Amino acid sequence: MSKITTRIDDNRADDIGPGLVEERLVLWYFLAALAYLFISLSGGFLMALQLVQWNPITGSEYFSPGRWRMVHTNAIAYGFLANSFLGALHWAIPRLTLKPVLSRPLSYFIFAAWQVVVVSTAVGILMGQAQGIEWGETPVWIDPLALVGLALVAANFMAPIVRTKGPLYVSLWYFMAAFVWTFLTYAMGNFMPQYFVPGTSAGAIAGLFIHDLVGLFVTPLAWGLMYYFVPILLKKPIWSHGLSLVGFWGLAFFYPLNGIHHFLYTPIPDFLEYGAIVSTIAVEFVVTTVIINFFGTIWGSGRAIVTNLPIRWFYTGMVLYFITCAQCAMQVTHTFQKLIHFSDWVVGHAHLVMFGVFSMWFFGMMTYLFPRLLKQPWYSRNLCEWHFWLSLAGIFVMFIDLTLAGVFQGFYWGSLQPWEASVEGSYPFWITRLFAGLAIIAGQLVFIYNLWQTWRLSHRPVGSYSAAAIA
Amino acid sequence: MFESKSGILLIGGLGFFLFAFLSNALVPILLYRHLPEKTIEELAENQNLIYQFEDLRVRYPEQFEKYYGEPTQENLAAALELGREVYTAEGCWHCHSQFVRPVSNESVRWGKVASSDEYQNVLQRPVMWGTRRVGPDLSREGGRRGNDWQALHFYDPPMLSPSSPMPRYTWFFDENDPAKPNRRGLAIITYVQWLGSWLEQYPLYERFIPLEEQMQNPLE
Numbered sequence: 001m002s003k004i005t006t007r008i009d010d011n012r013a014d015d016i017g018p019g020l021v022e023e024r025l026v027l028w029y030f031l032a033a034l035a036y037l038f039i040s041l042s043g044g045f046l047m048a049l050q051l052v053q054w055n056p057i058t059g060s061e062y063f064s065p066g067r068w069r070m071v072h073t074n075a076i077a078y079g080f081l082a083n084s085f086l087g088a089l090h091w092a093i094p095r096l097t098l099k100p101v102l103s104r105p106l107s108y109f110i111f112a113a114w115q116v117v118v119v120s121t122a123v124g125i126l127m128g129q130a131q132g133i134e135w136g137e138t139p140v141w142i143d144p145l146a147l148v149g150l151a152l153v154a155a156n157f158m159a160p161i162v163r164t165k166g167p168l169y170v171s172l173w174y175f176m177a178a179f180v181w182t183f184l185t186y187a188m189g190n191f192m193p194q195y196f197v198p199g200t201s202a203g204a205i206a207g208l209f210i211h212d213l214v215g216l217f218v219t220p221l222a223w224g225l226m227y228y229f230v231p232i233l234l235k236k237p238i239w240s241h242g243l244s245l246v247g248f249w250g251l252a253f254f255y256p257l258n259g260i261h262h263f264l265y266t267p268i269p270d271f272l273e274y275g276a277i278v279s280t281i282a283v284e285f286v287v288t289t290v291i292i293n294f295f296g297t298i299w300g301s302g303r304a305i306v307t308n309l310p311i312r313w314f315y316t317g318m319v320l321y322f323i324t325c326a327q328c329a330m331q332v333t334h335t336f337q338k339l340i341h342f343s344d345w346v347v348g349h350a351h352l353v354m355f356g357v358f359s360m361w362f363f364g365m366m367t368y369l370f371p372r373l374l375k376q377p378w379y380s381r382n383l384c385e386w387h388f389w390l391s392l393a394g395i396f397v398m399f400i401d402l403t404l405a406g407v408f409q410g411f412y413w414g415s416l417q418p419w420e421a422s423v424e425g426s427y428p429f430w431i432t433r434l435f436a437g438l439a440i441i442a443g444q445l446v447f448i449y450n451l452w453q454t455w456r457l458s459h460r461p462v463g464s465y466s467a468a469a470i471a
Numbered sequence: 472m473f474e475s476k477s478g479i480l481l482i483g484g485l486g487f488f489l490f491a492f493l494s495n496a497l498v499p500i501l502l503y504r505h506l507p508e509k510t511i512e513e514l515a516e517n518q519n520l521i522y523q524f525e526d527l528r529v530r531y532p533e534q535f536e537k538y539y540g541e542p543t544q545e546n547l548a549a550a551l552e553l554g555r556e557v558y559t560a561e562g563c564w565h566c567h568s569q570f571v572r573p574v575s576n577e578s579v580r581w582g583k584v585a586s587s588d589e590y591q592n593v594l595q596r597p598v599m600w601g602t603r604r605v606g607p608d609l610s611r612e613g614g615r616r617g618n619d620w621q622a623l624h625f626y627d628p629p630m631l632s633p634s635s636p637m638p639r640y641t642w643f644f645d646e647n648d649p650a651k652p653n654r655r656g657l658a659i660i661t662y663v664q665w666l667g668s669w670l671e672q673y674p675l676y677e678r679f680i681p682l683e684e685q686m687q688n689p690l691e
Contacts, residue, residue, distance in 0.1 A: 050636060050638055051605070051636045053629065053636060058641070059641045059642075059647075060642075061642040064561060064638055064640075065638050066561045066562035066566070066638060067560070067561065067562055069562050069565055070562050070565070128557075128560035128561070129560060130559055130560050130562065131559070131597070132559040132564060132597045132599060134565075134602060137562075162476065167474055168474060168479075173474070173479050176476065176480055177479055177480070177483045177484045180480060180485060180488070181484060181488055184488050185488075188496070192496070193596065193598065194596060194597055198508050198590065198591055198592065198596045198598065199503065199587060199590035199591040199592070199595050199598055200499055200503055200587040200591075200598070201496070201503055202590075202595065202596065202597050202598045203590070203598040203600050204495060204496055204499045205496045206597055206598060206600075207495075208491070208492070208495055208496055210602075216488070245473055248483070249473060249483065252482075252483035252484075256487055256488050256490070256491030256492075256495075257490075259491075259495055260495055262602060263602075265572035265573060265574060267570070267586050267589075267590065268499060269498075269499065269502065272498060272499065275494065276495070334574075337574075338572075338574040339575070341572075342568055342602070342603055343604070346602065346603065347603065413576075413577075413580075413604075414575040415576075416576050416579060416580060419607050420632060420635075423636060427634075430636075
């Protein structure tokens with residue numbers, strides 16, 4: 001077994017005082033996140049079956065693949081990613097600031113409230129109350145509650161940051177900005193196109209929302225956590241502080257300007273489309289500096305990628321992130337859009353970034369943190385390896401497959417073949433995607449089994465072999 | 472400034488977000504502020520749509536009577552509104568787009584390239600452009616096929632289009648009978664027939680050439 005999964009946390013947080021980190025809450029958030037992950041995987045599985053006409057459940061509106069498709073994305077964004085973020089932030093922010101969050105009861109209240117928000121979203125969508133905004137299908141009556149929840153989250157975590165004296169670490173820049181952005185993004189995307197503006201203007205705002213949700217909520221929080229966990233695991237500082245600054249401010253300036261690139265060739269005026277295209281390409285240069293910074297950090301410790309599982313998850317995610325962004329710089333141009341917009345190419349891109357990057361980072365954090373939360377090394381390092389390789393193989397095959405499918409679909413459509421030709425031509429790709437998805441699901445089942453066994457070990461009576469082994 | 476709390480919160484958090492909002496959202500809002508937003512009643516005055524709604528009553532008299540009574544414009548407006556709700560709730564917009572691009576031969580396949588005025592109405596709140604096409608674009612679908620075709624297609628898509636991956640929407644029908652569309656079924660058909668009803672070319676039939684014919688050697 002690797003050093004990192006067997007050694008129990010040696011950082012000084014526990015010495016500062018009891019109650020600095022509410023570890024139980026971190027654990028709860030991660031478990032909730034995993035529960036939603038499986039709901040999301042089921043939705044994806046159902047939709048994949050439907051696409052190849054193998055869906056066995058028809059005739060019930062509560063199992064409609066169309067509705068489950070929305071549960072699929074919302075459960076990932078608000079169930080899996082948001083809960084994982086909250087858990088990881090509860091771990092990282094008190095350590096970075098050496099101060100507890102604003103209020104412990106408030107933390108528990110937020111936990112409960114957020115689960116209510118996520119479950120109501122899923123139930124609302126299944127009952128047929130979805131709102132017509134991509135990534136924001138949350139029924140309209142939940143939107144204000146979610147917004148209050150986001151404000152409470154920001155208050156709870158900003159308190160220790162505000163009270164910290166002296167220079168702030170990079171991670172905290174990202175977290176602070178993300179709290180502001182997430183709140184503003186959610187308010188803009190869920191209310192403006194619904195109540196204030198129709199048509200083309202609403203489309204521009206919906207584009208901003210789709211993109212800001214990834215770019216201003218998920219991305220900054222996730223990179224902030226990378227800036228926190230990578231140096232701790234590698235036991236050396238981030239390579240270049242200057243590049244960290246470039247990365248943060250580059251993201252802050254260019255990312256919010258990208259949104260309209262989701263709706264190219266729509267009636268949105270061309271000059272706005274070009275603005276979004278240019279700033280998207282600019283983002284990719286910024287991303288390159290961040291990637292260089294992280295590879296500069298691991299330079300000389302490359303072996304950690306083999307021996308240290310969390311580091312392997314993180315750096316695999318970063319390579320995939322670079323691929324996603326390089327792809328984005330190309331596909332955002334009008335030239336590519338002609339061919340690949342509306343096709344499975346985009347679906348492959350979305351899966352690569354949401355699963356291949358951000359979910360992988362969380363699996364890394366969970367692989368690192370569960371042994372510390374449970375005070376028990378992983379039941380099986382081998383199963384951790386299976387989790388990694390099944391997930392990587394699944395997402396890699398799915399990405400290549402869907403990207404290719406997109407190119408084929410684009411040519412079928414452009415050459416004015418009957419629509420059915422594009423569907424029939426997609427079947428081989430959709431079948432491959434189904435099995436790639438099954439590999440991903442299998443990987444997560446392995447992870448859950450491993451976690452379950454680890455949990456059982458952690459609850460064995462004190463004095464047993466494993467307790468002696470840790471000590 | 473670049474590492475201070477106020478700099479990050481005010482410049483990065485608020486400032487850059489607002490800059491993006493002003494340049495990317497407020498600009499189109501101002502550009503289109505004089506374009507009137509059509510109400511649902513105005514949309515229900517469309518003759519093409521009224522024809523389709525009356526056609527629904529002729530085809531499904533009992534069901535129509537039961538759920539909508541008379542084909543008045545008021546009831547048409549109600550059906551349109553419900554149809555849009557169903558379209559959103561079922562996630563139709565995740566597999567069908569509602570705009571025709573000026574590229575990729577789309578105007579040959581579907582007709583006029585999309586323009587802003589088409590979306591300036593309450594049924595486009597939020598706008599239903601969509602980002603994926605598993606099935607074809609629907610913004611010129613209205614009038615292209617009859618109401619009975621639409622009903623049967625909602626009931627069991629592969630029946631009419633064998634390779635279709637579209638799910639069955641049996642809950643749009645009473646007693647699991649494709650000849651008995653219920654309130655939601657009649658509404659979604661009305662909504663689909665509305666799409667493109669504002670165009671001069673309505674219906675616009677697809678230039679369809681079977682694959683076998685396309686593949687044939689013209690010299691033979």
